[in-house]
Amino acid sequence: MTKQLMSGDQALARGVWEAGVVFAASYPGTPATEILESLAHYPDVHAQWSVNEKVAFDEAMGAAIAGVRAFVSVKHVGLNVAADSFMVFPYGGTNAGFVVLSADDPGTHSSQNEQDNRYFAKFAKVPLLEPSDTQEAKDFIPLAYQISDLFATPVLVRVTMRLAHTKGLVEPGARVTFPKKPFVKDNLKWVVPPFAKAHRGPLENKLRALEQYAEECPANYVEKGTGNADYGVITSGVVYQYAREVLPDPDFLKLGMTFPLPKQKILDFCARYDQVYVVEESEPFLEEQIKYWGVRNVVGKERFTNVGELLPEIIAQQIHGTVAPTDFSKEIPTPARPPMLCIGCPHRGTFTSLNRIPGITVTGDIGCYTLGGLPPYNTMNTSFEMGGSIGHAYGFERAGEQKTLAVIGDSTFLHGGIQPLMDAVYNGGKTTVVIMDNRTTGMTGQEDHAGTGKDIHGQPTKKVDYETLCRAIGVEFVKHANAFRPEEVTAAVREAIKFDGPAVVISEGPCVLIPEEKAKPKVAFTVIAEECIACGLCFHTGCPAILTSPETYRASASQKPRPKALIDPNICVGCTLCAAVCPPECIVRVDGKPWGA
Amino acid sequence: MTHNLLFAGVGGQGVVLASEVLALVAAAEGYDVKQGEVHGAAQRGGAVVSHIRFGARVYSPLNLRGQVDVMLAFEKLEAVRHAHYLKPGGVIIVNDHRIEPTYLNTTVKYPDDPIGFMKTKPFRVLTVNATEIARRLGNERVASLVMLGAVSKFIPLKAETWDSVLRQRIPAKFLELNQRAFAEGQRALQ
Known part of the structure; x- marks a missing residue:
């Protein structure tokens, strides 16, 4: 087949399909x-x-375990959530092939931490593959399944953002299929806890066999350079590409399988050069293992930072001393373009509402609404990880803090918010929770979830009813409010805080980027300038479509004139929030038609 | 020889689509190609930068600072932000178009003369009124194709390959408009 341009993620998907996977989640x-x-x-x-x-x-x-090839993909922190399963699975081992894909994010481009998930492979005693480009991303998935089958073990494949989101050429192959393996009841194998002790030793034996395999694994090979170097390089993943870009001369030991390591191959390689650089992004995962064997001529994190991305210019600088040009853009003003809530985002309404309630502390969560912790809102006061907000709010309450409430998105609530809410009910908390229901998983690109009524293909399916769910776990106060009507949200939240028990407010408004919202005709709003009293309340919504007008207003001669508001009709999507907060009601639809209800 | 390009602009301007079209053209001519950009939180209005490299064998998907041959800047401020990626003597093709940032988190104001500033640096700065041309053609969104037409003059890829990729990649009802925008971009730098 002819080569196709694919992103790393698309190539991984292709690999999963070619490997005959039947189930993926x-x-x-x-x-x-x-x-x-x-x-x-x-x-x-x-x-x-x-x-x-x-x-x-x-x-x-x-x-x-039931007998078909299966696949699961996570971002790095997602494997933390699945770690309980991941750590024990190798004890029983697998029946049919099982691969977990972790996409790490050095540089925290869209994540809350940097976390080198290669350690998870060592931690769980599971083999690890690291593709370095899109072709390998596709090819390593069937290889991972081969290893999984051969050793009856789960296999971890780790990529990073630069591979996941880089497009490159891939030569696609055909899909192989396997008949389902029978599931043979064998409690000694599949009922792990009573027999954990019995599994522990054999797991080490499996690792020894995998070490042998690593020596022969086609993904680990020496690649000759031009020969004009007296040092060697050991590297893996996308960093191989960076290193080869700037280092054409040395021989490379390119590792595609990085746990367990091919010890003999590495020892032989290191013996051939005066010095060997271990060039790896993030943590010294390879380096620590190689140094542990007593290899003395290896240099790693002494030169190559473990903070952020290990960009090609850093490698060039550390080995050749070449200095990349400095960023001169700061010689003139260059205002940043930071991420912001979209125009028409319902979270803007919820944060505007919460900012009207004095004296509250807001524990937060992970999603687009994490921007609520930044100007112009500064509404949210904590945010660490998925599903943390409700537990945090309950903890604040037990620590004696008054008027703490949690905000959590709909998808995050279903991901990790139900259990802490249940716990607050069970343990007699009075935790107030605002579920910001925008009917999608917004930040990652509008994926459907159990609360949207649609599956991954957009087909209708059952839909969680948040109110019934909350009531079923014992929450006696549940109210709905329109996120674009601050008076509604504020009233409901004030009542919830006063309520003697856990209370939930569902602040509702659809994400503007979900397809059915995008398809709706948009009518912009405008300010009737003569009626504007320059109160500034619409500015407080933080909407980028609301601009300061050159016209000013003052109520009396003793007051300073203040700018009136102006709406950019090209970017306003008519969400109605500014109109809803306007006291003289001078913000109206450009077509003059009534709005609201 | 590897051709190193950097496309910079603002979310919503079509930077990613334009990069992908170029990558497809290079691939169709048998080059090895890598193209990538950071896309995280779904958002419009953020700075977008895309790296495109093609040649006989491309290793790094990222350009090195000081290595880029041609930068295509869809917006003036974004040209300034990424110009240090260019090699000395490198070409900047900049759309003479200003998109105001939202000043929600910053008091830094938009620079007075970003194009003049870049002309003080050792680059060849070429200006295209892509947004204006696109408006004249009836749709501001095809400014990205005007830009692509302009940059095509600086890349050794065949006209018929550009044409066949546009035919594959652009929906039929917008094809003619996009082809015209591309042609206008080619003319703009003559």
């Missing part, structure tokens, strides 16, 4: 999201969004 997370999105377009494989990564992992694990 994931929870959206940048930079891994597009793998499942892409896989959903292939036939003969069930691809789905699960409510969180642990559920996705367990489902895929079930499918693999």
